[in-house]
Amino acid sequence: MSTLDRRDIDILFAIANNHTMSTETIHEVTDIPKSTVHYRIQSLKDGGVIVNDLCELAREKIGLEITVISEVWAEYGEGYHEEIGEKLSDIEGVNQVYFTMGDTDFVVIARLTSRDMVEKLVEDYESIEEIRRTSSKFAITTIKETVGVSTLRDYDVETVRAAQGLSEDGEDGG
């Protein structure tokens, strides 16, 4: 499965907007027959579009109240970013690592439970030899955070359809 068709996208948006993967519910809201919903979701899983079956958590309720955003500058070298990226990813509490274009080499986002954990993060940065410099800031508030299918709620259906080469009328891209 390389591109998605109109129906795949409808199903994904239904999942995002109804907060559920339930075949029954998706059938009810989309009017697509149960067995077809099942078939499609299975195809999306097989095609690697849906990679995980999960739920979202209220981070603060499990104690991950501190958010740290760091910029990281590192030494250049052959394939260095993969190696350093892995090292950054392995630090406890690090949830996002981006290798970036521009003035910084990496942007790292970590959720931590305590001041001690923040200190440990900084120490872990320092223990990575190739890292030249880091600059971290705290998030006072997380105003928005949607990653997963919920991400789809941030888009117009038409935008996603267009990304799959589907025009506004009923043309098919799958």
Added chain:
Amino acid sequence: MSTLDRRDIDILFAIANNHTMSTETIHEVTDIPKSTVHYRIQSLKDGGVIVNDLCELAREKIGLEITVISEVWAEYGEGYHEEIGEKLSDIEGVNQVYFTMGDTDFVVIARLTSRDMVEKLVEDYESIEEIRRTSSKFAITTIKETVGVSTLRDYDVETVRAAQGLSEDGEDGG
């Protein structure tokens, strides 16, 4: 539900590590009886710890290939950050908005489908009056991204337990 006990945490980690919310599967891997797993998950939902039933997507497969990380500087004023934060959140494609301490006021992460959408993002920034300056960079690679219960995979069970006031032995915090 204010704090979680050992069993809640075990169930959440089981969900994270087995990529499923299935009562049956969690029962199998944890040895906690089905009906108890059901009862606990229900409590976690009622308590607002589990906020959403979802799945993770391969973003690139739905065309959200471009990641932009922006720093935003804004005018100060009474409750200004909530208002501006909302406006930033409403921009199509914006997935994460953090109100920060330090040299910048906001950090914004957006996933976009095209160059056109990047231009639109910048225009949308400019259309917000209170915004003084923005600085954006592209992520070349997303090395790591885990938000949701999958986030738990980034932590030691002990760290999360400690955040709930649970010691290493069998003491209960819920």
Added chain:
DNA sequence: ATTGAAACTTGATCGTT
């Protein structure tokens, strides 16, 4: 790839401790 109907598995409930 789609579907209705059948078969089966599982989630939800209830009563007891």
Added chain:
DNA sequence: AACGATCAAGTTTCAAT
């Protein structure tokens, strides 16, 4: 709050198109 047994409900399969 925990849990075994029960039942309703949903998921998955099947055969036909």
